[in-house]
Every structure is written in structure tokens, then in C-alpha cells.
Amino acid sequence: MVKFSGYSLISSFTPFPSVIIKTPRRFVLDSKHTNSSRRLSTCTQTYQNPKMVVARYLPPLFSVAPMMEWTDVHYRTLARLVSKHAWLYTEMLAAETIVYQKDNLNRFLAYPADQHPIVLQLGGNNLENLAKATELAHPYGYDEINFNCGCPSPKVAGHGCFGVRLMLDPKFVAEAMSVIAANTDVPVSVKCRIGVDDHDSYNELCDFIYKVSSLSPTKHFIIHSRKALLNGISPADNRRIPPLKYEFYYALLRDFPDLTFTINGGINCIDEVNAALEEGAHGVMVGRAAYNNPWNVLGHVDTAIYGAQSSGLTRRQVLEKYQVYGDGVLGTYGNGRPNIREVIRPLLNFFYSEPGNSLWKRKADAAFLNPKCTTIKSFFEEALVAIPDRVLDSPVAEAPPGREGLFANVQELLPPPYRTAEEEIVTCA
Incomplete structure (x- = not known):
């Protein structure tokens, strides 16, 4: 039995069933999940704290980032075979896709039961469609619903007017999160950047976090520690050109102690994941490295991050x-x-x-x-x-070393503490 502050999991490997996609978990609706009883509303409900996830899963110390056309059901199957405990994310699914494909949902939403813990990432800017998409996804039993406020792709942030562009409208994001939370019984989270174009100050990031968390049930934010540029550069350049500012992430931990934050961006191996955790990160999300080198990255997650015994699989x-x-x-x-x-x-x-x-x-x-x-x-x-x-026929080799000092001086670089507009008014008075 592997134990982690408040979490426990029997450490055993469950083989995949031979028939996978045809019978998704919880696909048969019971009476309390029918359309007539689930309202598309923003009414106040009792929500789970994301720190109190289902007890049979270990906490999301390590997760694989949602990546369009990459983290599909096939990749997640491979990832789960290599790591039992990594948290997996779907590709971003546009709410409209789920709504318009409601008669073909298995193709988009079904997954092997062994892929838990798994998070569904939604994208969109239409409240009604976000509500309907969440309701349609509910029977598939995802462990969390994540809302994309970080994708800089022109197809998403440009003509689509969602993704990272939504960071400029925190009030709408709060409404969207309330709508999503009202139509599911699992935790909800937001994935975002640290800024957009010239809106890249630490205070502007904090304003976004403060408004979304104050006006909605959102208590978990995944922070890609680069800002996004919407002037036509490619998504690949948006992962490379804007500088990483890990100090913004660690300042959020200081200024929002009641929220949960996962760090993302530029972390490429298990050694660097552990360095971020040792510096105080609540969780670490890894993207391209987990896809481009799955055996040497995911193969060390269970042992080096979670302290579990090695499966010994070759x-x-x-x-x-x-x-x-x-x-x-x-x-x-x-x-x-x-x-x-x-x-x-x-x-x-x-x-x-x-x-x-x-x-x-x-x-x-x-x-x-x-x-x-x-x-x-x-x-x-x-x-x-x-x-x-x-x-x-060889088990996973020793984990490669990461870059030294990746977070060594981050505490010295922290921006001044955030003060809300209300606090500033009181101070000035």
C-alpha cells in the first residue's frame, strides 16, 4: 500500500481488458443522471476540493499535458502501461464537437477503464455548449474537467476566440467554470498562461486568478509559465520564444495559499520534476518530453515521484x-x-x-x-x-540528470505580493 498525505492506493497492476472502447465506464445512465434531472445552470452547489480527489488515486504530483492530436486515447493507453500513477489529460475537445457529435460520443470520449486518473479538457466560448458538453461527458466518468485558457493556436485563440484569449475576460471564464461545475460532480480546473501579449504583469495574472477563483468553484489552476503572443507566431514558437518566468508560479503559491497550482512549461525530465516539487510546487505537468521520450520520462514517474515499487516491466x-x-x-x-x-x-x-x-x-x-x-x-x-x-528486454534505465539550478534562485526573483483592488482602496483610504 502506497500512502500519501490523505491519499492511498493499492499498488497493483491491472492488465487491460481485450475489448476496450466499446463499453466506457459509467456509460449507462441511471435515473439521477437523465437530462430531465440535470439542469444547464450556474446554480450554487457543493463542490469537491481538488485536493480531496477520489481516495483510490494518488495526488496529481505528475501529469501529462493535454496536447492536440497527441494525447489521444492511444497515447494515453501507452502512458498508462508505463506509469500507473501519472495523471493523464485528453486532447482539448471543443464543446461544440461534443454537442454536435452527441450520437457518436464514444469516438471522442470513451477510454479504457485503466486510464484513470484522467482529466477531460474542454475548450470553447459558448456557455450553453460548455454546459451541454459537460453533461454529455458526465457518464464517461472523468476524474476532473479542465477548461483551456492557454492554447495560443490561431485556430483556437484567433478565429475561434477561445483558448488563451479568454485570459483577457476573467469574468467570462468564471461564468464558464460555474456552468461546467454545475453539470458535473467532479473537480474543475483551469489551464492558462501567465499572460497574453502586453497583458503580462504579475498583477494582471493575479487579477485573473483572483476573479476566476472568487466568482466560480475553481480551486485548481495549471500555470504554463510563459505568456502567449497572439501576433501570428506559431504554437511551436509560443512554446519557445516567450521567456519562462517560474517566479510568477511560485509567487502564486505565496499569494493564494488556499488554491492548488500545477506548474507547466520547460520541464523535461524527472530530475527537473522533482526539483520543482522540492521547491514547493503542488504538482508538475510535462508535455512534449513525455510524448517524445515516453519510456525514459514516464518510466520513472511511479518510483521517483510517488515512491512506488518498480513494476519491472520491459x-x-x-x-x-x-x-x-x-x-x-x-x-x-x-x-x-x-x-x-x-x-x-x-x-x-x-x-x-x-x-x-x-x-x-x-x-x-x-x-x-x-x-x-x-x-x-x-x-x-x-x-x-x-x-x-x-x-x-531491459527494464527502464536510470533516469537522466536534469539541468542544474533550474529553480535555484526562484525565491529571490519573486515579484512583490499581490494586492487586490479592494485592498489597494483600503490602503489608500
Whole structure:
């Protein structure tokens, strides 16, 4: 039994069932979850504190960031095979997609039961659709609903007018969070940046946090520690050009002691995750590194972050389990979707920096074009010959070291304490 201040979890590995997508958890509605009894409203209810998550899960000390076209159900299946305790996020799903696809929800919302703890991330700027989408997602049993206020993509923040652009309208975000919370019984959270364009002062960030948390049930914020630039630069440049300001994140811990904050941005390995936690972070979210090098990042989460005993699994054993999953889901959406390429895509970085990695990718490309390669099993037979047995049969190696001093001087850089407008008025009087 692994124990963490207020949380407990029996540390055992549950194999994936052979039939995955067809029977989502809690999909059958009972009488208390029918449309007639769940109102699309912003009425005040009793909400769970995000620190008191379902006791069978460990706290979100480590989570994998929601990434469009990356953190789909297939990647999350691989991630859960490698780490039992990492918190997983879906891709951002636009509320409109869920509402307009209400007769095809399994394709967008279903997931294997073993993927818990799992968070659904919603995007949008229409209160009615956010309410309906939350209600439609409720029977799938997500452990938290997260609202995207951080995506800088022109498709989202530009023409879509949501994502990070919503940071400029905290009152609307509070209304959206109230609507979402009114239509679910799990905690809600916001993922945001530290600023937008010229609205990048620490006080402006605090104004956003203060207004959203004061006017809605939101008590958990995931903070990407860069501001976003909406002047047409690419999402990739928005992850690189604006400087990281970890001091803003740690100042939030000081100024909002009753809220929970997860740090995100520029943290690339387990050593750096632990450095952030040792500095006082409530939780750490890792994005591209967990996708581009899943074995060496996720493979250390359970032991180095949560103190659990190593599963001892090898890459070969993980792939055997993934094969069962993959062959069980091929074609289940209809029209041949998902296909082999979609199911295999999360595995393309599974042998990052290992001998045979380049040949593995070339053989994978060839297998995708081979008409005789119709199952995950046949794909592995064709492509895995590129990887030496010693790589396939070794457990995860020692975690690589992170950058030294990543948070060493952060406390010296903290901005002055935040004062709300009300406090400033009182002080001036």
C-alpha cells in the first residue's frame, strides 16, 4: 500500500481488458443522471476540493499535458502501461464537437477503464455548449474537467476566440467554470498562461486568478509559465520564444495559499520534476518530453515521484499488452478508423536514443504501406526486428540528470505580493 498525505492506493497492476472502447465506464445512465434531472445552470452547489480527489488515486504530483492530436486515447493507453500513477489529460475537445457529435460520443470520449486518473479538457466560448458538453461527458466518468485558457493556436485563440484569449475576460471564464461545475460532480480546473501579449504583469495574472477563483468553484489552476503572443507566431514558437518566468508560479503559491497550482512549461525530465516539487510546487505537468521520450520520462514517474515499487516491466512486455489493446480497437469507429498508423503513432518514439531507433522508424513507414500488414501483431513482426533484444528486454534505465539550478534562485526573483483592488482602496483610504 502506497500512502500519501490523505491519499492511498493499492499498488497493483491491472492488465487491460481485450475489448476496450466499446463499453466506457459509467456509460449507462441511471435515473439521477437523465437530462430531465440535470439542469444547464450556474446554480450554487457543493463542490469537491481538488485536493480531496477520489481516495483510490494518488495526488496529481505528475501529469501529462493535454496536447492536440497527441494525447489521444492511444497515447494515453501507452502512458498508462508505463506509469500507473501519472495523471493523464485528453486532447482539448471543443464543446461544440461534443454537442454536435452527441450520437457518436464514444469516438471522442470513451477510454479504457485503466486510464484513470484522467482529466477531460474542454475548450470553447459558448456557455450553453460548455454546459451541454459537460453533461454529455458526465457518464464517461472523468476524474476532473479542465477548461483551456492557454492554447495560443490561431485556430483556437484567433478565429475561434477561445483558448488563451479568454485570459483577457476573467469574468467570462468564471461564468464558464460555474456552468461546467454545475453539470458535473467532479473537480474543475483551469489551464492558462501567465499572460497574453502586453497583458503580462504579475498583477494582471493575479487579477485573473483572483476573479476566476472568487466568482466560480475553481480551486485548481495549471500555470504554463510563459505568456502567449497572439501576433501570428506559431504554437511551436509560443512554446519557445516567450521567456519562462517560474517566479510568477511560485509567487502564486505565496499569494493564494488556499488554491492548488500545477506548474507547466520547460520541464523535461524527472530530475527537473522533482526539483520543482522540492521547491514547493503542488504538482508538475510535462508535455512534449513525455510524448517524445515516453519510456525514459514516464518510466520513472511511479518510483521517483510517488515512491512506488518498480513494476519491472520491459519494453517487450509493454508492447505485448499494447498489441492486445491495438488489435482490439482497429476499425471500431467505422470506415477503417482507427487504422494501424493512428494506433502505432504513440510508439514511434518508444525507442528514443536507443540502438535501432532510426531503422525502427523506417521499417514502421514501410509497414504502414504494406497491404498485408493488417494487425498490430503483423506490424510488430515486420518492424520490431530493428530493435535489439537487449533493448526490448531491459527494464527502464536510470533516469537522466536534469539541468542544474533550474529553480535555484526562484525565491529571490519573486515579484512583490499581490494586492487586490479592494485592498489597494483600503490602503489608500
